[in-house]
Amino acid sequence: MLSYADYLQLLPKTELHCHFTSTMTAELFVALAGKHGVELPTSDPAHLFAYADLREFLVGFELAHDVLRDPEDIEAVALEGVRVGVEAGLRYREYYVNPQYFIARGMSYADVIDPLISGLSAAEAQYGVGFRIVVAVNRAESGAEAIRLVELMAENPRPSVVGLGMDDLTPEGLEAPERFAEAFALARSAGLRLTAHVGETDRSEAHSVRFAMHDLGVDRIDHGYRVLDDPDLVAEARERRLPFCATPVSTTICSDWQLTPDHRIARMIEAGLAVNVSTDDAMFFRTDIGREFREALPALGVDAATARRIAFNGIDAAFCDDDQKARLRSQFTAEFTALDALFQRDALLPED
Ligand SMILES: [Zn+2]
Structure with a gap:
């Protein structure tokens, strides 16, 4: 018997x-902390990841970078993360990585990126999950540091590193995308795709989303929930089919929003925006891509047809090439057909 939850769990997905x-598992986090003598508040994963808000989470997020010191650590996390994801229907993934955290710990840009690529390539060979990498500007650092980061990307080109993003918050706790406009312009002129975390929490504003769309010229938006506060911007985003990479479970922790049909993500879907769904920070929020579909989508009031569209939206929004997108679309379509046949048959069973 295939329930709706099973259907959503099995649905092919991008992230x-x-x-x-x-994407590190809690077990690997604790093991790597032990390997490098990094002291954790507790080794019990049940208590390791309790946060009051986004800022508290960001402290833990930075700590996780302390345990990734050797190339083999990064490769191990890459492989294990895909293994876990594939069990939940993962077929393609893009990774945000903050080289600035690692550079501050004495590693070079290439020390971080190259083992990441080799680990994800091994995972692709083993599990068939394709990938791209998006380098993310850490907003705790300055605009000048962001420019330096884009220069490092240009000095160390890698075919699978295709975009620039921005995450974290400024030292004042703001999104302030305008602070990084110059770095984004430089990235755009270097041919990189662009995305940005904006409009995430109640502390942010639709203005951040507007700035990212109009002034940074992003190709997609991470979070962007505050867009709803600006109806003109919603209409424009809908018209442009601008993708929004939403992360339902994280909003319950970082913003204390309940997953109901009145949630901002549900209203964005209802407004016709091109929403796709991801985990954001799976280990920290104790989620995975299966749970985002299986638990969050029904709570948001999303039906099967919309869930399939969300899965397809992820392909549309991806930064990979058109050939890979075409392959993903045919793979998803075939899997949808097989799953739909099972789901419809089982949905009819009680009436037989
Ligand atoms: Zn994020």
Whole structure:
């Protein structure tokens, strides 16, 4: 018997809004902390990931970078993260990585990126999950540091590193996308795709989303929930089919929003925006891409047809090439057909 939850769990999925460090499993986090003598508040995963808000989470997020010191640590996390994801229907993933955290710990840009690529390539060979990498500007650092980061990307080109994003908050606790406009312009002129975390919490504003769309010229938005406060911007985003990479479970922790049909993500879907769904920080929020579909989508009032569209939206929004997108679309279509046949048959069973 295939329930709706099973159907959503098995549905083929992309994941675009996914921070690499957060794809670590709790067990690997504790093991790597032991390997490098990094002291954790507790080794019990049940208590390791309790946060009052976004800022508290960000402290834990930074700590996770302390345990990734050797190339083999990064490769191990890459492989294990895909293994776990594939069990939940993962077929393609994009990773946000913050080289600035690692550079501050004495590693070079290439020390971080190259093992990441080799780990994800091994995972692709083993599990068939394709990938791209988006380098993310850490907003706790300055605009000048962000420019330096884009220069490092240009000095170390890698075919699978295709975009620039921005995450974290400024030292004042703001999104302030305008602070990084110059770095984004430089990235755009270097041919990189652009995305940005904006309009995430109640502390942010629709203005951040507007700035990212109009002034940074992003190709997609991470979170962007505050867009709803600006109806003109909603209409424009709908018209442009601008993708929003939403992360339902994280909003219950970072913003204390309940997953109901009145949630901002549900209203964005209702408004016709091109929403796709990801975990954001799976380990920290104790979620995975299966749970985002299986638990969050029904709570948001999303039906099967909309869930399939959300899965397809992820392909549309991906930064990979058109050939890979075409392959994903045919793979998803075939899997949808097989799953739909099972789901419809089982949905009819009680009436037989
Ligand atoms: Zn994020």
